Structure formats: C-alpha cells, structure tokens
Amino acid sequence: METTDVLESNDHRKATTAVIVKPVSNAIRILRHLSQAGAPERSVDIARQLGINPSTCFNILRTLLQEDVVDFNPMSKRYSAGLGLARLVEQLVTQGQRVQLAKPLLQNLAARQRVTITLWRRIGPDRIVIVSSAASPADVRIDMAEGQRLPLLMGASGRLFATQVDLNDPQVRGGFDNIRWSRPLAFDDYVEEVRLATERGWATDDGHFSVGIMAIAAPVYSPSGSIEFTVSAVMFRGQRDDAGIAELGAALVEFCTELTSVLF
Missing domain, CATH: 3.30.450.40 (GAF domain)
Structure with missing residues (x-):
C-alpha cells in the first residue's frame, strides 16, 4: 500500500469517528425546521423550539440569509426557507x-x-x-x-x-x-x-x-x-x-x- 493510500485510510477512519461539528448540525436543524414549518418564525422562537442558544441561532440565521437559503421579512422579523435552498x-x-x-x-x-x-x-x-x-x-x-x-x-x-x-x-x-x-x-x-x-x-x-x-x-x-x-x-x-x-x-x-x- 502506498503512503497516500495509508493517509487516505487514516483520514477516513478519523472522519467516521469525528465529533459532530455543532454549528453545522444546528444550521441543518434550522433549515429542516423552516422547511417543515407552516409559517415564517422569529429567531427567538426557532431557538426555543430547537433548544439552541438564542444568540447562536441568530448568528446562524444571518449567515444562512447571506447564503440565500433563508428569507427574512424585516417587517415581521421572521425567517422562512428561501429559494436558494431549493436551488x-x-x-x-x-x-x-x-x-x-x-x-x-x-x-x-x-x-x-x-x-x-x-x-x-x-x-x-x-x-x-x-x-x-x-x-x-x-x-x-x-x-x-x-x-x-x-x-x-x-x-x-x-x-x-x-x-x-x-x-x-x-x-x-x-x-x-x-x-x-x-x-x-x-x-x-x-x-x-x-x-x-x-x-x-x-x-x-x-x-x-x-x-x-x-x-x-x-x-x-x-x-x-x-x-x-x-x-x-x-x-x-x-x-x-x-x-x-x-x-x-x-x-x-x-x-x-x-x-x-x-x-x-
């Protein structure tokens, strides 16, 4: 087995036993929640329902907004799944x-x-x-x-x-x-x-x-x-x-x- 094969094998074993990256996991949970919700929701309500720190939830939502996968209504202060998620x-x-x-x-x-x-x-x-x-x-x-x-x-x-x-x-x-x-x-x-x-x-x-x-x-x-x-x-x-x-x-x-x- 070549050295590169050994390194790739080791990397794979590390990946399968790696600890879940919490911010990524929370972002996916938020997207899943918004895609299933029947109406737009406020950041504080999303955080409460998912058990995420409110400040963390807000920062994740703002990041997802920048990536065009969630929408934000400035009048109601509510978030919803965005068209970018569908794309x-x-x-x-x-x-x-x-x-x-x-x-x-x-x-x-x-x-x-x-x-x-x-x-x-x-x-x-x-x-x-x-x-x-x-x-x-x-x-x-x-x-x-x-x-x-x-x-x-x-x-x-x-x-x-x-x-x-x-x-x-x-x-x-x-x-x-x-x-x-x-x-x-x-x-x-x-x-x-x-x-x-x-x-x-x-x-x-x-x-x-x-x-x-x-x-x-x-x-x-x-x-x-x-x-x-x-x-x-x-x-x-x-x-x-x-x-x-x-x-x-x-x-x-x-x-x-x-x-x-x-x-x-």
Missing part, C-alpha cells in the same frame, strides 16, 4: 419532487398574504389539476383539496391558460359553453377578462367559479415560454379592495418568477 438540489429531483419542494414556499406565501395558495398544472388538452395546496393560517379559511380537477378554462388559472389557446376555435368555445359556472359569465366578458390577464400578467375570478370566492392567479412559465403551472390565491369576496387585489396580483407574479427555478 441546491434542483438538479437531483424529478418534477414531482420539485412540486413537493415548492410546498414550503407556498405555505410561507399563504402565511404572509393570509390567503389559501394553490399550485395548478395543466394535464392534457382540456383539464387542470391542483398539485399542491397551502391553506390560509386564518381561523376562518378556504380549503382546496390537492387532486381537484377543473376544465381548462375555468377559474382564475383557466383565464391564464386561455391566453395560450385560440378562443375563436369552435371546439374551445364548446368547452367554455359546457362549463357549469356558479355565477353565470358571458363568453364576451370572459374574453375581455382573458385579454386583461394578458395585459397585466395576472388574472381574477370574481365569484364565477364559486359564489362568494375571489381567486387571483399568476403564471409559471416553462423555459420554452409556455404556461405549465399557475399559482392561485383564494379568498372570500370583499376580503381585499381593488388596490389590495392589484397588490396581491403583483406579488404573485413576482413569486411565480422565482418559483420557475424550483419547478424547472
């Missing part, structure tokens, strides 16, 4: 796993915006399905079940997928006519809402999918430029005024742009 493993997962990887991000968005967040995906030529859902943390909330399927053109997400089909196609019009809206919607009004969605980058469904429910959706574009997913915020009608709806729409567009690096 670390983005080459190692399938698309189904990527959807699971996006789950904590949806939960954090639902907590920040106080709405239910759903991730929709197009399946086939005429259907969309909820592949992930995060309920609002409010006491009174709307639950959207994963696996729920809708016609392609239905809801706020449907208006986004409609931007990529020919609404003058008789078959597409026939699909629209077969939709059972909770609140009737004329086709010409629908076309105008699709045009508006194209113009501003996000769409709404104001009680047509379900009476009393407002939905706002933004698209997640694939590298080829097609809409493969949408993210929808679901709330009670009247929960936000026009300015608040526009603000949420812009926030969803920004979120979907960041989510592209997770899903593709």
Whole structure:
C-alpha cells in the first residue's frame, strides 16, 4: 500500500469517528425546521423550539440569509426557507419532487398574504389539476383539496391558460359553453377578462367559479415560454379592495418568477 493510500485510510477512519461539528448540525436543524414549518418564525422562537442558544441561532440565521437559503421579512422579523435552498438540489429531483419542494414556499406565501395558495398544472388538452395546496393560517379559511380537477378554462388559472389557446376555435368555445359556472359569465366578458390577464400578467375570478370566492392567479412559465403551472390565491369576496387585489396580483407574479427555478 502506498503512503497516500495509508493517509487516505487514516483520514477516513478519523472522519467516521469525528465529533459532530455543532454549528453545522444546528444550521441543518434550522433549515429542516423552516422547511417543515407552516409559517415564517422569529429567531427567538426557532431557538426555543430547537433548544439552541438564542444568540447562536441568530448568528446562524444571518449567515444562512447571506447564503440565500433563508428569507427574512424585516417587517415581521421572521425567517422562512428561501429559494436558494431549493436551488441546491434542483438538479437531483424529478418534477414531482420539485412540486413537493415548492410546498414550503407556498405555505410561507399563504402565511404572509393570509390567503389559501394553490399550485395548478395543466394535464392534457382540456383539464387542470391542483398539485399542491397551502391553506390560509386564518381561523376562518378556504380549503382546496390537492387532486381537484377543473376544465381548462375555468377559474382564475383557466383565464391564464386561455391566453395560450385560440378562443375563436369552435371546439374551445364548446368547452367554455359546457362549463357549469356558479355565477353565470358571458363568453364576451370572459374574453375581455382573458385579454386583461394578458395585459397585466395576472388574472381574477370574481365569484364565477364559486359564489362568494375571489381567486387571483399568476403564471409559471416553462423555459420554452409556455404556461405549465399557475399559482392561485383564494379568498372570500370583499376580503381585499381593488388596490389590495392589484397588490396581491403583483406579488404573485413576482413569486411565480422565482418559483420557475424550483419547478424547472
């Protein structure tokens, strides 16, 4: 055996018996905790739950923030899992796993915006399905079940997928006519809402999918430029005024742009 082989063998034996490096272990525990948490948390609360010295926990969080694997909201003073964490493993997962990887991000968005967040995906030529859902943390909330399927053109997400089909196609019009809206919607009004969605980058469904429910959706574009997913915020009608709806729409567009690096 050569000298280098002996040295490598000795190094391996030392590594397998080495004492765990506490700061590294704590950083991993913090990341695991944030990825599983349903809402952003304060440093002091994270430290208490994990049994880490508060000062140590704060310093680790600030380091992780600099490395872009956690996010920090300066208004609420709370931390959450960051998109940089997803990018670390983005080459190692399938698309189904990527959807699971996006789950904590949806939960954090639902907590920040106080709405239910759903991730929709197009399946086939005429259907969309909820592949992930995060309920609002409010006491009174709307639950959207994963696996729920809708016609392609239905809801706020449907208006986004409609931007990529020919609404003058008789078959597409026939699909629209077969939709059972909770609140009737004329086709010409629908076309105008699709045009508006194209113009501003996000769409709404104001009680047509379900009476009393407002939905706002933004698209997640694939590298080829097609809409493969949408993210929808679901709330009670009247929960936000026009300015608040526009603000949420812009926030969803920004979120979907960041989510592209997770899903593709």
